[in-house]
Amino acid sequence: MSEQDQHSQQNENREATKTKESQRMSRRKFLTRSGYAVGGVVLGGLLGYLIPKEETKPATPPAPQQQQKNYNEALMFFTQEQYAITQAAVERIFPADDNGPGAKDLGVAFFIDHQLAGDWGFNARDYMQPPFYVGEKTQGYQGRINRREIFYIGLRELQNYSQKKYKKDFPSLSPEEQDAVLTAFQNDEVNVTTISASGFFNLLRSSTLEGVYSDPLYGGNKNMQGWAMRDYPGNQMTYTNIIEKDYTVVPPQSLRDHL
Structure with a gap:
């Protein structure tokens, strides 16, 4: 070749x-x-051991979790305006101070709203039949109007009195002005038809305290901070483990903690 x-x-x-x-x-x-x-x-x-694998892209990191919503903080009876008036009023009755949060941060306005939306608002467990007489102070409320109607009238008159005297809505008043309005209601210095001004104030005040110290299950006493300010143990199942020991502060528990 x-x-x-x-x-x-x-x-x-x-x-x-x-x-x-x-x-x-x-x-x-x-x-x-x-x-x-x-x-x-x-x-x-x-x-797989024979064939070279293609490069894969790194996994996308998961999105940061959003703060969990409290779906118990929702209006069931109040309008937005009524809720704003109630929240401003209860904060003056139980204001925040060095001891802890006030009624606003404790969710008291939601507590009152939820109570009015249920049987309590309708006076379902009270005797509401005539005849109606003016009762003694020790007898409590003796009228025909239920709590829903009392709050409806009382909040409206609270707003009307604020606008008449200060030319502003109640939530827009200064703390001192709000105190003056509430004091006028407490002393029956405001002419209110159908209900007494002091009767509405007393109901509002007692409802505020109930919202501060009730179980969080009902909308108030957020995170059991109302109990914590008074070292109240809340709804404990038993005290057998500490009954014979010296006094100690027990972390509060809600009904929710026993599920």
Whole structure:
């Protein structure tokens, strides 16, 4: 064989080698893609140690969790205006100080709203039939109007008196002005039809204290902070583990804690 023929044969061998290598690479890509398409368990698992895997992108980090909402903080009876008046009034009756939060942060306005939306608001467990007489102070309320109606009238008159005297809505008054309005109601210095001003104030005050110290289940006493300010243990199931020990402050528990 001549030198020219040898050189031609070598070129043909190189071309054949390239063709075979190209065919192997094409077949490898096909098997890789087929393995992912058919399922890594069946095909990809068998060939995974032979086939180079494609690079995968790093997983996207999970989004930060949002603060959990308290769905108990929702209006069931009050309008937005009534709620704003109530919240401003109860904060003056039980204001925040160095001892702890006030009625606003304790959710007292929500407590009153929820109570008015239920049987308490309708006086469902009270005797509400005539005849009606003016009772003694020790007898409590003796009228025909239920608590829902008393709050409806009282909040409206609280707003009217504030606008008449200060030309502003009650929630917009300064703390001193709000105190003056509430004191006028407490002393029956405001002429209110159908109900007495002092009767509404007394109901509002007692409802405020109930909201501060009731179980959080009912909407007030948020995070049991009202109990914590008085070292009140709340709804404990038993005291047997500390009954014979010296006095100690017991962390408060809600009815929710016993589920």
